Amino acid sequence: MIKRGKFFRALGVTSVAASSMLMMATATTSGASSGTIAKGKPVTIGVSLSLSGDFSGDGLAFKQGYELWAADVNKQGGLLGHKVKLDIVSDASSPTQVVTNYQKLISSDHVNLTFGPFSSLLTLPAAKAVSRYGYAMVEGAGGAPSVFQAGLTNVFDVELPVIGWMLPYAHWMASLPKSQRPKTAAYVTSNDPFTQPQIPVVEKILKKAGIKTVYNSVFPAEVTDFTAIADAVAASKAQAVIIGSNGIPIISGFMQAFEQAHYNPKNIVATGGPDQGSQFIKAVGVKNANGIMVPDTWYGLSSNPQSKKMVAEYVKQYGGTPSGVSADVAEAYAVGQVMANAVKATKGFDNSKIIKYLHSGVTIKSVLGTEKFNKLGESFSATAFTFQWQNGKFLQVNPTSDPNSVKVLYPKPVWGK
Amino acid sequence: MNSSALIHALIDGVLTGSVYALMATGLTLIFGVMDIINIAQGILVILGAYLSYALSVHWGIDPFVGLLITIPTLFVVGIVIEWAFIRRLKGPEKTAMSILVTYAVSLLIEGALNMIFTVNNVQIQTWYVNRSFEIFGIWIPYIYVFGFILAAVLLSALYYILYRTRFGASVRASLADQTAAALVGIDVRRVSTICFGIGVAVTAAGGMIYGATNAFNASSSYDLISRLLIIIVLGGMGSLGGALVAGMAMVTIEDIVAVAWSPVWSTMSFFLVLVLVLLVRPQGLFGKQSARTA
Numbered sequence: 001m002i003k004r005g006k007f008f009r010a011l012g013v014t015s016v017a018a019s020s021m022l023m024m025a026t027a028t029t030s031g032a033s034s035g036t037i038a039k040g041k042p043v044t045i046g047v048s049l050s051l052s053g054d055f056s057g058d059g060l061a062f063k064q065g066y067e068l069w070a071a072d073v074n075k076q077g078g079l080l081g082h083k084v085k086l087d088i089v090s091d092a093s094s095p096t097q098v099v100t101n102y103q104k105l106i107s108s109d110h111v112n113l114t115f116g117p118f119s120s121l122l123t124l125p126a127a128k129a130v131s132r133y134g135y136a137m138v139e140g141a142g143g144a145p146s147v148f149q150a151g152l153t154n155v156f157d158v159e160l161p162v163i164g165w166m167l168p169y170a171h172w173m174a175s176l177p178k179s180q181r182p183k184t185a186a187y188v189t190s191n192d193p194f195t196q197p198q199i200p201v202v203e204k205i206l207k208k209a210g211i212k213t214v215y216n217s218v219f220p221a222e223v224t225d226f227t228a229i230a231d232a233v234a235a236s237k238a239q240a241v242i243i244g245s246n247g248i249p250i251i252s253g254f255m256q257a258f259e260q261a262h263y264n265p266k267n268i269v270a271t272g273g274p275d276q277g278s279q280f281i282k283a284v285g286v287k288n289a290n291g292i293m294v295p296d297t298w299y300g301l302s303s304n305p306q307s308k309k310m311v312a313e314y315v316k317q318y319g320g321t322p323s324g325v326s327a328d329v330a331e332a333y334a335v336g337q338v339m340a341n342a343v344k345a346t347k348g349f350d351n352s353k354i355i356k357y358l359h360s361g362v363t364i365k366s367v368l369g370t371e372k373f374n375k376l377g378e379s380f381s382a383t384a385f386t387f388q389w390q391n392g393k394f395l396q397v398n399p400t401s402d403p404n405s406v407k408v409l410y411p412k413p414v415w416g417k
Numbered sequence: 418m419n420s421s422a423l424i425h426a427l428i429d430g431v432l433t434g435s436v437y438a439l440m441a442t443g444l445t446l447i448f449g450v451m452d453i454i455n456i457a458q459g460i461l462v463i464l465g466a467y468l469s470y471a472l473s474v475h476w477g478i479d480p481f482v483g484l485l486i487t488i489p490t491l492f493v494v495g496i497v498i499e500w501a502f503i504r505r506l507k508g509p510e511k512t513a514m515s516i517l518v519t520y521a522v523s524l525l526i527e528g529a530l531n532m533i534f535t536v537n538n539v540q541i542q543t544w545y546v547n548r549s550f551e552i553f554g555i556w557i558p559y560i561y562v563f564g565f566i567l568a569a570v571l572l573s574a575l576y577y578i579l580y581r582t583r584f585g586a587s588v589r590a591s592l593a594d595q596t597a598a599a600l601v602g603i604d605v606r607r608v609s610t611i612c613f614g615i616g617v618a619v620t621a622a623g624g625m626i627y628g629a630t631n632a633f634n635a636s637s638s639y640d641l642i643s644r645l646l647i648i649i650v651l652g653g654m655g656s657l658g659g660a661l662v663a664g665m666a667m668v669t670i671e672d673i674v675a676v677a678w679s680p681v682w683s684t685m686s687f688f689l690v691l692v693l694v695l696l697v698r699p700q701g702l703f704g705k706q707s708a709r710t711a
Contacts (some may be wrong), residue, residue: 052527053636056536093636191681219680224631224640225433227558228426228672229680235422248538252632260549260558276538283540283632288547415547 035350037112042085043078043349045070045339046105047115048126053093057247057276058118058328062141063088065332066115068314073336079343087111091122098122099129106133112349115335116155118328119246120144120162120193127155136354138339140331144193148376154351156358156373158334158366160382162271163197165295166242168398169269169386170202172408173240174209175400180410182239182266186215188229188254189244195271198295199244206240214238226250230257237263243270251292252283259288259415266411269293274389277324281392289389291412297382298368299396300325303404306337307367323394334366419676425555426676430669432561433630435568438664440623440641441648442572442657443616449592449655450612453503453515457523459642461617464526465491465624466633467534470541480541480625481563487621495617498522499610523638530635538632546629564626571622572661575615579657588612592655651691653704662702666690 037043047066050059070084078084087109091098098117105111116139117126123142130137131154139155143162147155173181185206189199196218203213215236219229230253233241241258245251251273258265274280274294281289300311300322310333311322339354341364346353363381364371370381386398390409397408444458465487472483502522506514540546545559579585587608590598599605627633627641648667652659667687675683694702 052531052536053639056531056634056636057538060536188680217680219675220684222640222643222684223671223680224637224644225668225671227429227433227561228675228683231425231429232422232676232680235419235425249632249637252538252540253630256547256630257558259547261556262549279537283538285542 035348035353037082037349039081041082043080043082043113043343044085044087044109044111045113045115046102046109046111047086047088048091048098048101048105048117048122049088050093050118050122051088051090053091054247055093055118055122057279058141058326059090059093061326061328062118062332064314064318065140065329066336068310068317068329069333069336072310072313073340079340080347080349091117093119093122095122095125098126102126102129106130106135113339113343113351113354115332115339116140116142116157120147123147123155123157124150124193127152130154135351136339136342136358138335138342138358140335141328143378145197146193148378152377153359153375154355155377156338156379157377158338158368158371158379158382159331160297160380160384161378162194163201164380165271165297165384166198166202166269166386167205168384169293169295170205172386172398172400173211173267174205176410178210181209182211184214184236184238185211185240185242186233186236186238186265187213187242187244188215188217188219188233189242189271190221190223190246190250191218192221192244192246195244195246198271199242202242211240218244221246224249224253226253227257227260230254231261234258234261234263239265240267241265241269243268245270245273248273248276248280248283252280255284255288255292255415264412264414267291267293268412269295269386271295275327275387275394277326277394278320280389285416286392287416290391290417291388291409293386293388293397293408295384295386296327297384298327298330299323299385299387299394301396301404302367304367304369306365310367330367334368334371337366338364338371421554422676423673426672427669428555428557429561430672431665432557432565433672434665434668435572435661436561436564436623436626436664437644437648437668438661439568439571439619440627441645441652441660441664442575443619443623444645445649445652445655445657445660446575447613447616448649449657450588451503451609452512453506453613454512454519454646455613455616456516456519456642457498457526458519458616458620458645459638459640460523460526460530460635461491461494461620462624462627462641462645463633463635463638464494464530465621466541466628467530467624468621469625470539470628473541473543480543480629481567484567484622484625487625488618491621492614492618495614496610498617499613503613504606504610523642527635527638534635536634536636538634539628540632541625541629543629560626560629564630567622567626571619572657575619575657578615584608584611647687647691649701651694651701653698653701655705656701656703659701659703 089101118141120142127137140158189195251270274292342354371379372381388397447455468487469480472478549556549558587603591608648663652663670687671683674686
């Protein structure tokens with residue numbers, strides 16, 4: 001026989017569990033199958049973004065991209081006649097807060113659709129949380145393999161998966177005449193899901209081209225002082241350095257330590273950081289930026305007509321120059337375009353229909369190019385580019401076959417030149 | 418393993434560690450005298466970095482000369498924070514509440530910095546930031562040497578104030594027992610206010626060096642505060658000497674492990690040392706065994 005106290009405790013636990021399941025079921029029902037919105041009511045899109053914390057720079061650029069898209073759609077009458085209302089909350093770059101945010105957006109705020117957060121680190125837990133409610137998550141910054149290997153069917157990434165980002169760089173390096181090709185390379189990366197998967201892809205190609213690995217190391221994302229690691233790279237005397245950085249502090253830390261160690265490799269490429277325009281220049285200086293390379297899947301001078309239109313609107317609203325527009329803005333804008341296409345095609349806001357439609361192999365045009373999702377939600381249609389800072393200008397340098405690519409500045413000038 | 422690389426890592430560790438020690442000194446002083454865990458210390462370091470950056474960019478003032486402005490400014494900021502928020506904390510929950518209150522202060526300052534400077538990363542640039550000199554084949558960065566000298570001067574000044582002045586005697590008496598100090602006529606509230614001001618003022622120097630060696634924005638404070646708290650736990654909460662030793666130990670251990678073994682284990686190895694020390698000495702390296710109850 002159960003004692004009275006235990007009985008009430010058990011009853012309480014059961015009630016809480018049952019209520020939670022009921023709430024979840026209600027939310028799932030409203031999310032997955034409602035599909036219609038009363039006339040005159042806006043369509044609400046829930047987004048969690050890193051408006052503070054480590055990814056705040058990228059988070060704010062994403063916010064601009066989402067808002068630019070929403071403003072454009074609303075100018076044209078909204079989605080199926082409903083004005084778009086963005087419900088953006090900050091996750092402070094925290095993988096736990098992002099889960100709480102999406103749970104609240106769906107179960108409490110009852111948003112109709114969701115857009116993804118910034119970075120693979122946050123996209124994976126966010127997509128899992130959203131998946132439980134049957135919502136689609138179209139996102140623009142979760143291209144790490146870990147996102148696609150989680151067995152989720154609701155996630156759709158508009159950018160090229162990160163394993164493809166460094167391919168043009170690696171192929172260019174491998175194609176250099178043997179006399180010019182570096183003989184040795186050092187690989188050093190943060191243990192971040194965005195940076196780490198990119199490194200083995202490059203190493204494999206360079207090794208095949210006869211470029212010997214003389215240093216290869218992963219460091220924890222918590223590291224803030226890169227002097228000792230940079231000194232170890234410098235001690236390896238590698239002629240090419242491939243740095244897995246997810247932002248400016250890491251790449252600028254390595255560059256500063258390399259200069260202090262009087263270490264001048266022939267080539268330096270970083271997975272992230274140098275793509276952040278004037279921010280990067282402010283941190284490292286114009287002269288030191290000279291010759292630094294970075295991969296990306298979009299740039300402000302892209303000849304894509306949709307991209308040109310978006311860039312013009314961006315510059316009009318936020319100022320700056322086309323080449324200074326962050327790829328984050330375009331990725332966020334493309335998320336909106338893909339979702340808008342799916343809503344129009346399915347004639348409603350039913351997330352299950354949207355998921356089915358995006359898995360159907362349909363081709364969608366966006367500011368990034370063409371989107372076509374495979375069964376994992378990856379879009380391999382996008383193109384990867386490599387960019388390089390040359391005398392204060394951020395220029396596309398490969399694929400070398402692309403007519404918009406200029407000649408690579410190689411070897412990299414010594415620091416400060 | 419290259420012995421030159423090890424020596425280099427050791428030098429880097431000692432030079433960089435001294436700056437972390439300087440930042441942590443303020444934190445441990447504030448805890449020692451007031452039983453306040455100042456979570457805002459990290460963002461105050463960043464505030465110090467931004468002030469040096471602004472003076473350098475807008476008025477062309479060298480960051481070291483700028484300390485003549487930023488240190489007094491942050492002293493006043495500390496006094497204002499103590500008056501506005503900390504003084505109101507009383508009772509047995511004071512220490513626990515201080516974590517929440519100073520976290521709120523931290524968020525306020527972070528928000529203000531984001532509004533003023535945006536979230537874009539910046540770095541203090543001046544001629545010596547990227548330059549170095551060679552000794553026996555090892556390149557030593559000027560900025561780390563200057564930072565070490567600055568830390569040594571300021572820590573010596575702090576030591577002098579604490580051990581050679583009347584005010585220092587009051588501080589030490591308050592550190593030992595606030596009630597007894599009050600009973601012998603020491604104005605513990607005044608001592609606390611000034612100590613909070615000093616604890617915050619040293620962040621100006623630490624922030625300047627941090628801003629010259631790292632690209633930063635307001636969010637950089639999160640990485641910093643966790644490191645500073647670890648330093649004062651290892652050194653012993655309330656111990657100035659402990660902060661110095663622990664600050665140097667933290668960076669030196671990390672750097673040597675990164676070079677000799679792998680960066681993967683650098684952070685973990687320090688935490689391993691921390692756990693081992695705390696198993697043997699739960700009060701930290703130089704902390705007092707008996708917990709203060711005042």
